[in-house]
Amino acid sequence: MxxxxxxxxxxxxxxxxxxxxxxxxxxxxxxxxxxxxxxxxxxxxxxxxxxxxxxxxxxxxxxxxxxxxxxxxxxxxxxxFGMLFQSGALWSSMSLLENVCLPLELQGKLDAPAREARAHEVLAWVGLEDAAHQLPADISGGMKKRAGLARAIVTExxxxxxxxxxxxxxxxxxxxxxxxxxxxxxxxxxxxxxxxxxxxxxxxxxxxxxxxxxxxxxxxxxxxxxxxxxxxxxxxxxxxxxxxxxxxxxxxxxxxxxxxxx
Ligand SMILES: Nc1ncnc2c1ncn2[C@@H]1O[C@H](COP(=O)(O)OP(=O)(O)OP(=O)(O)O)[C@@H](O)[C@H]1O
The missing domain is CATH 3.40.50.300 (P-loop containing nucleotide triphosphate hydrolases)
Known part of the structure; x- marks a missing residue:
């Protein structure tokens, strides 16, 4: 279990x-x-x-x-543990790509180019590849939830x-x-x-x-x-x-x- x-x-x-x-x-x-x-x-x-x-x-x-x-x-x-909070809890001053890279940075296993590649892969999976460089304030509630999900699962x-x-x-x-x-x-x-x-x-x-x-x-x-x-x-x-x-x-x-x- x-x-x-x-x-x-x-x-x-x-x-x-x-x-x-x-x-x-x-x-x-x-x-x-x-x-x-x-x-x-x-x-x-x-x-x-x-x-x-x-x-x-x-x-x-x-x-x-x-x-x-x-x-x-x-x-x-x-x-x-991966966690998707109710609000999505994204950092407002960071792009979606930076938000999704963050857990990988904290984990410290991948170098910067590998982190970006992985974050792009996960953003594409949730359908947000085109919004990777946008800020959370500029996207819809559903997109925020998907970005939050991408961030929660990026470290698998x-x-x-x-x-x-x-x-x-x-x-x-x-x-x-x-x-x-x-x-x-x-x-x-x-x-x-x-x-x-x-x-x-x-x-x-x-x-x-x-x-x-x-x-x-x-x-x-x-x-x-x-x-x-x-x-x-x-x-x-x-x-x-x-x-x-x-x-x-x-x-x-x-x-x-x-x-x-x-
Ligand atoms: N930090 C806290 N200190 C004291 N009581 C709290 C605290 N957080 C929640 N409670 C109380 O504990 C009870 C359960 O709250 P909780 O938020 O876990 O319920 P919930 O089932 O998630 O509610 P909802 O569906 O409305 O979000 C509530 O009566 C709430 O007022």
Missing amino acids: LLQVTDLEMRYGPRLIQSGVSFGVERGTIFAIMGGSGCGKSTLLRHLVGLLAPAYGTVTIEGTDFWTADTATREQLRSG PPLLFLDEPSAGLDPISSRRLDDLVLELRERSGCAIVVVSHELPSLMAIADDGIFLDADSKRPIAHGRPRDLRDHASHPTVRAFLHREDPDHRPQPVGPQTPALNP
Whole structure:
């Protein structure tokens, strides 16, 4: 198992956010963190990327317990994480090419020409080759997300975290990003953990997932989002996963609206 979370309890000071969180993510799997607003999805993501320490329980990466490991091991584990933040989090004064080169520079494995070549390759893959020299302020939200994805994967991390990748995107840009994520999984075999509210996106890409409940402060379902949508017994999970899902819109009741030009 690439990532294993066992009996995790998350708190801000004395305030309990979630407890009893356990799941594993294999290589080549897309895992969704689901739940209503404020249930603790971002908090869980912060625990997974090593920004917050568990109040109880463990986060294990390739068999190493992140929080009992020494600092050097932790840094080494962190260097294997790619992260796409909600906003794209690009450096505004740097071109897309410079933004995408940056993780390679920090990694220190390639010389400058090799870094540029690799960054061009990844920008071309996300369809931004022609925008390589533009600044983030001069491109659309969907392009920013794709640039953020390029930056997150340029070092080929084995574990990729996506925070609300489709938020704020129109349906076509969102679909395009989903296709890129699926292609990435095929090509690199990395494990991907995604936090998302976008049901069509979750249904399209996730193989497995966990549903956090704000009321009980515990996970209330675990499984493939499509299966949870169709078979979950918990009413909160069913209600959430049927919301806004175009495959499951209720059929109109009563007489059909008459055609405007019969
Ligand atoms: N730094 C913090 N200190 C204290 N409480 C926090 C902090 N960050 C978040 N919280 C609280 O923890 C709870 C979970 O927040 P979190 O952002 O993880 O939820 P979420 O599921 O990601 O929400 P959303 O879907 O709205 O983004 C919320 O009640 C929030 O107010």
